[in-house]
Amino acid sequence: MSFSIPKYLSLALLLAFPALFQAQGLLLDDERYEILPRQPLYGEGSKAESEALKGIAKADLKPYCPTPQDQGYIGSCTGWSTGYGAFTILNAIRNKMAGKTPEITRDAMSALFIYNQVRKGSCDFGAYISDAAGFLVKTGDIFSRDFDRIKNDCEKTAGDEDKENAAQNRIRDYVTLFAPNDPATVKIQKTKLSLAQNKPVIIGMKLYKNFQRITSKDEYWYPAKGDTSLLGAHAMVVIGFDDGREAFELMNSWGVNWGNSGFIWVKYKDFGRFCQYAVQLIPDDGHLSGKEYKSAVTIRRPGYDEDNNLQFTDLDLRYNNGYYDLRAGALKKGDLLQPLVKYITADMYLYAFSFDAGRKVKVHWPRDETLDSKYDGKHESAVVSIADVNLPIPGPYGALSFSNPGTEYICFLVSKSPIDNFNGYLSKLQSYQKGDFLANLQKAFGKQLEPVSDVQYDAAEIQA
Numbered sequence: 001m002s003f004s005i006p007k008y009l010s011l012a013l014l015l016a017f018p019a020l021f022q023a024q025g026l027l028l029d030d031e032r033y034e035i036l037p038r039q040p041l042y043g044e045g046s047k048a049e050s051e052a053l054k055g056i057a058k059a060d061l062k063p064y065c066p067t068p069q070d071q072g073y074i075g076s077c078t079g080w081s082t083g084y085g086a087f088t089i090l091n092a093i094r095n096k097m098a099g100k101t102p103e104i105t106r107d108a109m110s111a112l113f114i115y116n117q118v119r120k121g122s123c124d125f126g127a128y129i130s131d132a133a134g135f136l137v138k139t140g141d142i143f144s145r146d147f148d149r150i151k152n153d154c155e156k157t158a159g160d161e162d163k164e165n166a167a168q169n170r171i172r173d174y175v176t177l178f179a180p181n182d183p184a185t186v187k188i189q190k191t192k193l194s195l196a197q198n199k200p201v202i203i204g205m206k207l208y209k210n211f212q213r214i215t216s217k218d219e220y221w222y223p224a225k226g227d228t229s230l231l232g233a234h235a236m237v238v239i240g241f242d243d244g245r246e247a248f249e250l251m252n253s254w255g256v257n258w259g260n261s262g263f264i265w266v267k268y269k270d271f272g273r274f275c276q277y278a279v280q281l282i283p284d285d286g287h288l289s290g291k292e293y294k295s296a297v298t299i300r301r302p303g304y305d306e307d308n309n310l311q312f313t314d315l316d317l318r319y320n321n322g323y324y325d326l327r328a329g330a331l332k333k334g335d336l337l338q339p340l341v342k343y344i345t346a347d348m349y350l351y352a353f354s355f356d357a358g359r360k361v362k363v364h365w366p367r368d369e370t371l372d373s374k375y376d377g378k379h380e381s382a383v384v385s386i387a388d389v390n391l392p393i394p395g396p397y398g399a400l401s402f403s404n405p406g407t408e409y410i411c412f413l414v415s416k417s418p419i420d421n422f423n424g425y426l427s428k429l430q431s432y433q434k435g436d437f438l439a440n441l442q443k444a445f446g447k448q449l450e451p452v453s454d455v456q457y458d459a460a461e462i463q464a
Contacts, residue, residue, distance in 0.1 A: 024234040025075025025126030037381035049189040064092035068262025070255030075126035079115030080253035082132040085237035123154035133174040140166035172284035184272025204277035293345040336399035341391035357406025
């Protein structure tokens with residue numbers, strides 16, 4: 001049994017509800033949302049997320065926020081939450097602008113440059129958060145000061161110069177954090193973990209009409225007080241959490257006269273109930289340029305203790321010229337192993353697959369039905385945005401089974417960018433005549449695969 005750890009380098013790096021007071025503009029479509037790339041659960045339920053949050057009782061991105069603006073009567077909340085909100089905050093964090101609200105506001109990114117190009121229908125209609133985030137990946141954004149002078153100008157079009165400037169301000173990717181019907185615990189832990197990693201969370205919430213009537217006297221939103229008839233769906237940005245308050249802090253787009261100067265606290269229990277969608281942006285701000293990227297993987301054998309509890313035993317490995325193999329020797333038919341990714345540089349992409357003696361390929365990570373049919377209904381992303389979360393492959397209670405005689409390879413690819421047409425590369429690998437696996441792998445991926453000689457491997461464990 002041999003294990004190969006080559007490194008991959010990419011070449012490139014709603015329903016609208018007209019309101020009496022403020023507009024919203026988030027379009028809801030659960031089927032559409034469910035097929036978007038999802039951040040995986042890093043353990044059983046939210047167990048691993050809880051472990052990563054140990055000792056972190058609060059996170060506060062408010063010092064990086066621009067002054068909240070008023071979207072007016074058009075359904076542009078997705079533009080304000082995605083561009084002016086989350087994207088601006090990420091830029092302010094990158095530029096170390098904490099507390100410099102006037103400067104952050106001056107350099108804030110545009111809401112309408114996004115909204116005007118992704119909205120569905122007239123100005124009364126809204127947009128999908130996924131369209132706004134996807135627009136930032138493909139097209140980018142420009143400064144709010146250059147496009148948002150008239151907040152209700154939903155007909156303003158982008159010129160060629162605007163588009164050229166936007167191309168300089170893009171994100172690398174985005175992921176959803178949970179499903180609409182996930183337990184409240186998962187929604188809360190996923191959102192907290194993102195904030196703890198200095199990543200704001202764009203959310204889609206269903207609201208009651210009393211949300212519009214929040215004033216400066218209201219520190220929290222109390223859903224049960226006042227008008228509890230349905231207002232509609234609205235996109236906002238989560239910019240902090242505080243376990244002492246048991247609440248998240250949200251940045252809205254209804255101006256500074258609403259709530260706490262444009263912000264409001266929402267209790268965890270209410271967040272879990274009303275929040276339907278959550279999106280995390282993956283920045284493309286050069287923070288990975290020239291930076292070494294690392295990974296560490298343990299191979300474990302599952303078993304049961306005397307009380308019939310599942311337990312894992314780490315196996316000893318040895319490295320030899322690009323491969324790791326088991327010191328204990330060959331596996332027996334039916335043996336089970338579970339790879340555990342213990343560390344990976346944040347915001348890297350992880351892919352794992354096996355290649356057996358019969359030349360059969362199985363994709364084990366990411367768990368995406370478009371890559372392997374065994375993951376029917378799953379659309380998880382390959383990006384791992386948290387460095388120190390344990391990642392069992394293919395899952396906390398899953399393992400890889402070995403039933404074919406001969407050498408089987410498990411390959412882990414780590415990339416700075418998503419690997420487009422991943423299955424195409426694997427098909428190419430299968431098409432080659434039998435020979436040295438690493439040589440064929442290099443041939444299949446070409447110049448995009450870093451040579452083994454350029455990677456530093458640990459001699460005793462899968463680490464590079």
